[in-house]
Amino acid sequence: MNIDGKQVAADLRQSLAQEVAELKQQTGITPGLTVVLVGEDPASQVYVRNKVKQTQEVGMISNEFRMAADTSEEALLAKLDELNNDPAVHGILVQLPLPKHINESRIIESIVPEKDVDGFHAMNSGRLMNGEEGALVPCTPQGCVILAKKHLGDDLSGKHAVVIGRSNIVGKPVAMLLLQESCTVTIAHSRTKDLPALCREADILVAAVGRPEMVKGDWIKPGATVIDVGINRIATEDSKSRLVGDVDFAEAEKVAAAITPVPGGVGPMTIACLLKNTIEAARRFGVRPQ
């Protein structure tokens, strides 16, 4: 069975539009998201365009700042300082990856945690790690858990979840979220011994390695739920390209009970959860208009 991330994301956006309307009516606050894009990476441009469009569609205020690829780190920090101090901006997102000369973690840490709708700031990841209330939770990991629950229901307790990948953006936070759901969580990575055997023990397998179709059908336990975070563009024979995940979909769908496709799985959830975080930030820290 396919878990249809496109549909789940569309349903989520519909309920978020309702929340935005209610928040406006009750408090006069319209959630505002500002996206900063440095450089001209084609994929990033598409993602930013979709963020702007979907932000507007749910009735929120969208702003976009484009900065040249040779923008200095200091100039970007100055822009973020301005946005940190703008009461009409509830969420700030700097599109990643950044050009090589800019220190990504310095930029992430310069966004005030209350407006860090990506949930990448150490304050937010620390809160998530401690299981504290009030963390803004990274969007792709949130999307993974929502999709897993679509198939398995709300109670994931006792399931063995194997997460392949240990990035700060996906691997570690999705592992923390699954732990909060009382899963038994194993994080695997490039040095893990006998990865196929470990994956075969997973009731929930999350693949977030960025290696096209690495996870084969015989790595999957029959009846498992497979969440594929990979978005890899590969060349085809007719000199075009197509998107594939980190899981060999054709093989895996024969063994798994449910699997997210690529495209149309986790990807669309990332932006829907970004909108959700922005509403949350506006609700918590938004200033009512006088």
Ligand SMILES: Nc1nc2c(c(=O)[nH]1)N[C@@H](CN(C=O)c1ccc(C(=O)N[C@@H](CCC(=O)O)C(=O)O)cc1)CN2
């Ligand atoms: N600041 C951030 N930068 C990046 C993030 C992020 O969460 N915060 N994630 C990715 C890019 N990303 C959002 O920014 C993103 C990636 C993919 C999709 C998506 O819907 N993908 C589609 C396929 C799209 C295509 O055809 O290329 C799908 O999977 O169906 C949405 C958002 C890196 N940077």
